[in-house]
Amino acid sequence: MAGSADADNNIGKYRKISSQANTKPPSWLVQRLEGTGIKVNGPNPWDPQIHNRNFYRRVLLEGSLGAGESYMDGWWDCERLDGFFTRLMDRHIEKEITGRWIAVKHWLMTRLMNLQSVKRAFQVGEQHYDVGNDLYKAMLDPTMCYSCGYWHDAADLHAAQVAKLDLVCRKADIQAGEKVLDIGCGWGSFAEHAARHYQANVTGVTISKEQKKLASTRCNGLPVDIRLQDYRSLQGTFDKLVSIGMFEHVGQKNYDTYLGKAHELMDDDGIFVLHTIGKMESQLGTDPWIHKYIFPNGAIPSLTQISQACEPYFVIEDVHNFGPDYDRTLMSWLDEFNAAWPTLKSQYDERFYRMWTYYLQCCAGAFRSRNLQLFQLVLRKPGAGHRRYQSPR
Missing domain, CATH: 3.40.50.150 (Vaccinia Virus protein VP39)
Incomplete structure (x- = not known):
């Protein structure tokens, strides 16, 4: 996971063009988020800020895989991902916003293959x-x-x-x-x-x-x-x-x-x-x-x-x-990871940083909910x- 200038530049590019892009959320997403307290491009720390309008189609087609990868790519940000995921999972919205083919493909793989074989x-x-x-x-x-x-x-x-x-x-x-x-x-x-x-x-x-x-x-x-x-x-x-x-x-x-x-x-x-x-x-x-x-x-x-x-x-x-103790454990790991990042970032690029912090906070939200x-x-x-x-x- 060595540092990658190309990856970091691509992430920065989408943040810079956010003001130029039409990032208004589609109606299907607004409807599904009703009652969660989440507002796309809203003022709260748990509100996602969208930088690339292609984000919506990617999530619609690929579900959680598209959401996670687009976050890694810098297509969207969220100050408190743990709060975002907690609110999604409290209302089980993550089950509705999903890429059907990706989910079916993964289910079939698990059903037909032994993914944990000795090999x-x-x-x-x-x-x-x-x-x-x-x-x-x-x-x-x-x-x-x-x-x-x-x-x-x-x-x-x-x-x-x-x-x-x-x-x-x-x-x-x-x-x-x-x-x-x-x-x-x-x-x-x-x-x-x-x-x-x-x-x-x-x-x-x-x-x-x-x-x-x-x-x-x-x-x-x-x-x-x-x-x-x-x-x-x-x-x-x-x-x-x-x-x-x-x-x-x-x-x-x-x-x-x-x-x-x-x-x-x-x-x-x-x-x-x-x-x-x-x-x-x-x-x-x-x-x-x-x-x-x-x-x-x-x-x-x-x-x-x-x-x-x-x-x-x-x-x-x-x-x-x-x-509930795992929520607190994960957030403690996140604090330690962020504190150590200045000494780690010469070995890991920003895409890895975004992947790792996304992982810790989405898991914290799953336990909190x-x-x-x-x-x-x-x-x-x-x-x-x-x-x-x-x-x-």
């Missing part, structure tokens, strides 16, 4: 997680957690992430010396916390080369083994399993494989803590813009889909939804020691 599993690592450890170090807190913090008693991002890691350890009832598997270990935040504070022996797996490199460095000297490996090839038995923010990459066609593998890997008296973003409705696939630019091959599950997939393997002992949730589930095998589970929260 494709490393794509998200290469495109998203390997974009640069410098970026993530600047945006994330010192734990390097890239998942929702737990803000129940936390005053800042770091405290929220430490609280989340400790909550997972307590839900898993991790004891000293236990073998713990972290499926999708990221930059080693949970592995380091569990090994350092709970004296666990942790094996972490990731599909990102950059994550493995940094996680191994951060966990040096601790009883932690970080592997570049797909979960389907794992062998052995573990006392406890944890997966934080990885299930979103598994895909509906692989839920049975994933949970069957977790069942196989876990001791009969073990505990599995599964932390994942969730949808309100059971659907296939994900947003086309998110799929193309942020998380290729991703799939956000509903609670129904998770529950059905668990039935052959696990008892669901506890479900904890703290989705409660279109997206954050689920933590505690899973055990049926009859696991006939021991009653007590949630620590």
